Amino acid sequence: MSGPDAPDSTDWRVFRATGRAPGEPSRLPGPPPWRRFGGGPPLLPPPDDPEAALRRLGPGDHVPQLGPEQIDTVNAALLLRRPLLITGPPGIGKSTLAYLLSRELRLGRVLQWNIVSRTTLRDGLYAYDAIGRAQAIAAWQGAEQRTPADGGPPPALGDFITLGPLGTALLPYDRPRVLLVDELDKSDIDLPNDLLHVLENGSYDIPELVRDAARSARVHTDDPEQFAPVSGGRVECREFPVVLITSNGEREFPAAFRRRCLPLEMRALTREQLLAIVSGHLGSLPPDAEAMVDLFVRRVRAGGTHSLDQLLNAARLTTVDGFRAEGEGRKLIETLLRDLAKGR
Missing domain, CATH: 3.40.50.300 (P-loop containing nucleotide triphosphate hydrolases)
Structure with missing residues (x-):
């Protein structure tokens, strides 16, 4: 790896938030x-x-x-x-x-x-299935009584x-x-x-x-x-x-x-970050992506409760053949980008 994200032998950091895995697993520093x-x-x-x-x-x-x-x-x-x-x-x-x-x-x-x-x-x-073990033991005991030679060992607790x-x-x-x-x-x-x-x-x-x-x-x-x-x-x-x-x-x-x-x-994402995330998830920016992101940012800054998932869902919908973001389609986009703090 070369460039600004390349590991520096003098840098104490092992995580750089690039999301790119190195060829070899990063060596973590020893614990205190x-x-x-x-x-x-x-x-x-x-x-x-x-x-x-x-x-x-x-x-x-x-x-x-x-x-x-x-x-x-x-x-x-x-x-x-x-x-x-x-x-x-x-x-x-x-x-x-x-x-x-x-x-x-x-x-x-x-x-x-x-x-x-x-x-x-x-x-x-951990979870312990006590009922399942009791049933398995009962079944094993029944098999032992019918065929003592072929019953096998009792069910192991670890199972x-x-x-x-x-x-x-x-x-x-x-x-x-x-x-x-x-x-x-x-x-x-x-x-x-x-x-x-x-x-x-x-x-x-x-x-x-x-x-x-x-x-x-x-x-x-x-x-x-x-x-x-x-x-x-x-x-x-x-x-x-x-x-x-x-x-x-x-x-x-x-x-x-x-x-x-x-x-x-974690702080609110900027407009540029949101556009890059939409592009990264969908492969490219849909035609209405910028207007949609601007609407999303305005609503977040107005104090609404909104999720990144809402923006990605709305952006994905606009890429479906035949879907139009105007008219009734606009109403659906508004629904997807609704304020989650207001219930429905």
Whole structure:
């Protein structure tokens, strides 16, 4: 790689927000002594998910959305092995940053944990299908009574445990996983505090496996068709994951939680950035794109709640053969670009 985006051996930054992956995976700087973890043995590299990155980032070159100070904040979080707490209005691209980081640093599939008001810490760590295991044991016992010689071993406990996005991110990979904790401000008031121990220690226990007579188990992970060994019921990372926590600012987080995160505020996109994003996602600018972007910018500046998805949907509609943006078509464009804060 050459040019302004080429790595500089004297530059402490490993992330430059270009969205272009180097030929070889970027080498991350070593963690501080207090952020080193001893999980193992190391697992194979995780699978990639280029289709998810394509949906989030578009097929063209990524349009820079971060300024120098914001890029430095991301690099500081990478260096210090601390979560990023990303704030900004809805639809501005907060969650997209996780896919940008994963592509540029070649860290594999993004693990996404979507938060709702009922979400608990255990939802992110693992799920145990107790009913499924009871049914499997009953079926096995019935088979044993019918054909004792062919019954086989009883169902393994690990077959009924599936690690969640957070639980998978804390497995002992040689390179950190990217974990997106989306819209934490929608959670129950206790969840940020519950996260503190896990984010500080990089480990957790699975009580069902701790109590199991077998010393090790093979469990499902959040990655499709992937498994991981767990010894003694304890999971500990080797490299602390790249954790991105998004918030729409619906409430404040406890000081103890904010102390463990680096704050990153996403700012409104400029007209030029919006035009470049539309062009990158659609391959070229539709004829009415500039007028549509100007309307979008005016509405955002007037204090409305609008999402980048709305603009991309409206722009895509104008590229369909036979669609006209005048008359009734104009009314449909207005509907797509409506203020989301006003309900319908």
